[in-house]
Amino acid sequence: MKSEGKSTINDVARIAGVSKKTVSRVINRSPLLNDETRARVEKVIGELGYVPNPQARALALRRNFLIGLIHDNPNAQMVLGVQQGILEAIRDTDFALVVRPVDRGSPTMLDDIRGFLERQRLFGVMLLPPISENDALARVCREAGARYVRMGSAKLDDDDHAVASNDREAVAAATRHLIEAGHRRIGLVQGPHGFRSAVERRAGFEMAMEEAGLKVPRSLIVEGTYRFESGVAAGDRLLDASPRPTAIVSSNDEMAAGVVQAARQRGLSVPEDLSIVGFDDTATATHMWPPLTTVRWPIIPMARAAASKLLAGTIEGEDDEVEEPSLFLSTLIRRASVAAPRE
Template sequence: MANGQKPTINDVARLSGVSKKTVSRVINKSPLLNDATRGKVEAVIAQLGYVPNLQARALALRRNFLLGLIHDNPNAQMVLGVQEGILDTIRATEFALVVRPVDRHSPTLLDDIRGFIEQQRLYGVMLLPPISENDNLARMCLDLGCTVVRMGSARLDEDARLVASNDRQAVSEAVAWLAELGHTRIGFIAGPEGFRSARERQDGFVEGMARAGLKPDPAIMARGTYRFESGRAAGEQLLSAKEPPTAVFSSNDEMAAGLLHAARERGLDVPQDLSIIGFDDTATAAHIWPPLTTVRWPIRTMASTAARKLIEPGSAAAAPSLFPSDLIRRASAVPRPGKDAQ
């Protein structure tokens, strides 16, 4: 450049014959560009030796290149999966991730999050369930000039601000499959009160039982907290019933692992005496013995897509918002004794 001036994004755009927004998308590794455009802009960037001035851009935007992950979720593996998904998208960009756990029951929740966003000058925020279900919180983030994406187990917002799964349908199909295996005494461990995911999964259990012509028995239904110990306690309760279940659907893998522990303490064989299905398909599911049959919640893919929506809100509506869950059949669920496999 003349007089030793550093090249600017305007120079890159002019020599590439594209807009500044397109150059910005190349810098941010956007997947929405074709290879020809990306290659042309990258060649000009290399030719000029252009280096983005993040500080200047942050000042112009009045925002740092930070994405906030805000959660009050007891499932540590789920939160880790979300972090990994976001990092999959931003690893090669100028963005960084800041994680903020909160207490959804705090009377100062909104003020605390407002202070966090303003202090960090966040570019965008991803909200995990159950606080993602708080419409006032999502609205406040938008009012602060922050892009927002909400993760949920049902439709919470418009497509540009949503990544959601079909929990109810997935659980219904899993429970109906247990019935096809000959199980009629099917127990259920629900998630904690106040979680939309817990409600959706419980509704799915009821629907799946109805599809099979079965009626849920409250004597073999219990509520947990999405944590291992609560699954163990729920398992002790279910297995102490006068007529214990031959199969149990657990609303997440951590509680399913606790149930498995309770069954082993009673000398029961899993799956011959008790079939178990979990939900999430976290690392726990594949690592315990027997490996856990579970509903795969595509957490990492959902989080990666959410990060793209945060970085490029103008094109967010084109990205998917619904991510189907699949039943992953492993060794923890088999036909009821005396029932041939389907």
């Protein structure tokens, strides 16, 4: 039996029959372990009197336990979902979450974020789209010594520094669902300029339409801002087209709700007169009537995995190997907002 403070993490791992990473996760109270493994490691730690090297841990953590969430995103429900995922990952650890909104249009954005990282000495940061798509921002994080993970609608970095969803394929599947229902004249409310998600989702829509041999007039693609009001405006423009579309794909649920309002203001019924598909599967999708057919974006699991990537290697002896997935698949959720066209 070694005296207190003399045992090493290697001793604990060897006697418990686990890796150093597993011992690290037990000490960090990570939720990624089963109870049996946790109990076995804790028993060995108690028997050996092992105490983590506080100096090594403080060095690894830059003397704090802060995870930053940096964003400039108009979708409040998305930001809340990301926060929930991060908080689930850091539950029962010593880490806390710091949220920092920024203005991506500011000429001083990079300098402002650099100063924030240096002042707060953050252990790591999660970057939300669209600023996550800025390679210069990733360099700022590296130069400031802060770990980072970039969230996006397509792969933006190596697996240790990114989580991504398959937006293009998911929207293509949603569009095919409308085509299979009999729709041929389909409009799109795309996301705002500067968002990779807007590009990926439009590409998926156009891919499915092209596969079906269907042309998309420019008048049937209207840009929105991911906010409800822009969905109303986009819906008005699309429904002014002659002939009007029998179905509309919206790049998020908030704008889809706006399209529904625009349709009802014209006396149109959903889905009898107009079928609508959204994206995200936020609470909006089930709170509106009829319930919205939409693409379920796995935002909480993505955020949880991203935070777990940041936590990897947080104490003495733990390497930087990441076991969390980097690609998350979105799925189509079929509800009552889609039906065959009247004609």
